[in-house]
Amino acid sequence: MLVHPRNSDWPADRVAEARAVIADVAHHSDHLIRLACNVLIAHGVTAAERKEASVLRLVVDARQPVRQAQRRDQHDGVAR
Numbered sequence: 054m055l056v057h058p059r060n061s062d063w064p065a066d067r068v069a070e071a072r073a074v075i076a077d078v079a080h081h082s083d084h085l086i087r088l089a090c091n092v093l094i095a096h097g098v099t100a101a102e103r104k105e106a107s108v109l110r111l112v113v114d115a116r117q118p119v120r121q122a123q124r125r126d127q128h129d130g131v132a133r
Contacts, residue, residue, distance in 0.1 A: 064096060067092055067096070068092060068093065068096050068097070068098075070089070070092075071088075071089035071090075071092035071093050071096075071106075072089075072093070074086060074088075074089035075089050075090070075093065075106070075109065078109075083113050083116065083117070086109070086110075086113050087110055087113055087114070089106075090106040090107070090109050090110035090113070091106075091110070093105075093106035094106045094107050094110070
């Protein structure tokens with residue numbers, strides 16, 4: 054298990070990586086984009102950044118075929 058010291062820069066590094074993925078969204082998989090959005094939704098600096106990440110995640114999720122989304126929801130334990 055990797056333990057990060059409290060004053061580590063790892064959260065800032067993850068946010069920077071997430072921003073890089075979002076900036077080059079055309080060259081990344083939906084899965085990676087979704088992960089980047091989740092990071093920015095949770096750790097984005099401004100409310101606007103968090104909201105834009107949330108909207109982008111909705112767009113990426115909407116691109117999935119319905120059956121694939123349902124399979125993922127069943128796997129994640131989400132009941133709809």
